[in-house]
Amino acid sequence: MPMPPPPDLAALSLSQVATLLAERRLPxxxxxxxxxxxxxxxxxxxxxxxxxxxxxxxxxxxxxxxxxxxxxxxxxxxxxxxxxxxxxxxxEDAPFVAVALKAEGQGRDARLAFQLNTGELVVAGPAHGLRFVEGVDGPRPYLHVRAGLEALVSRPVYYELAERALAGDDAEPGLWSDGRFFPLTPA
Incomplete structure (x- = not known):
């Protein structure tokens, strides 16, 4: 039996994303x-x-x-x-790649949903942190997916994140999602 097609992140609200995530059952x-x-x-x-x-x-x-x-x-x-x-x-690096971003809200009320190359959806927050590592090709952002598995955030999505972070009024550039702040500076 084929797996269901991945959802279209652009067509979903973040509350719909949350519902899909709550219904998902992994082995x-x-x-x-x-x-x-x-x-x-x-x-x-x-x-x-x-x-x-x-x-x-x-x-x-x-x-x-x-x-x-x-x-x-x-x-x-x-x-x-x-x-x-x-x-x-x-x-080679991370098993997944975050290829799309959907953001709702601003500042502390923001929520950031990512779609992975596998179609899986992940909302950044306390259980799904964002971290930034300095690489030879510049900052490399990673999103925690589950149980130590991470997604490398694709360059276009990283640029969207950087734009949001720099537009914010926090003391240091960073991103809020689901009540958690993620500094843009490499760890």
């Missing part, structure tokens, strides 16, 4: 502890493209399915996990 990968079965011959490139045996996975439904069973291990490695097997996945 309980944190409860599954099968023996490690080896290398899954999968790689997630920095741009969010998923590869298997060196070739891009062309079916978005497959990528969305794999993303639901992806887990970050305590040692920082990534695995695909089911109740009966665990396979290593190479991740």
């Amino acid at each position: 309980p990968v944190e409860q599954w502890n099968p023996a490690h079965c080896g290398d899954g011959q999968m790689r997630i490139a920095r741009d969010g493209t998923w590869y298997h045996q060196g070739s891009p996975i062309a079916r978005p439904d497959m990528v969305r399915l794999f993303a639901t069973i992806l887990r970050r291990e305590p040692d920082g490695s990534h695995v695909l996990v089911t109740p009966v097997e665990k396979l290593t996945v190479e991740v």
Whole structure:
């Protein structure tokens, strides 16, 4: 059975996003502890493209399915996990990319919703922090998705965030979302 198509972030209000997030059920990968079965011959490139045996996975439904069973291990490695097997996945940077932003409100009342390259929606806030890391190519923002998994915020979305941060009247440039302030300065 195919996975449902990802929602259109631009057509949703943030209250609709919140409803979709509340209804979403992910597999309980944190409860599954099968023996490690080896290398899954999968790689997630920095741009969010998923590869298997060196070739891009062309079916978005497959990528969305794999993303639901992806887990970050305590040692920082990534695995695909089911109740009966665990396979290593190479991740070049972050396993997801935040490709779209929807913002509502200003200042402390702002809410920022992101859509990932997999179609998943995430609202920045206490459970989904934003952090900024200084990279050789400039600041690299990351959004916490779940259980140690992060999304690299794409450059166009970062520019939207920077514009919002610089337009704010806070003492330091930063962003508010869901009652939490995220400084724009690298950690």
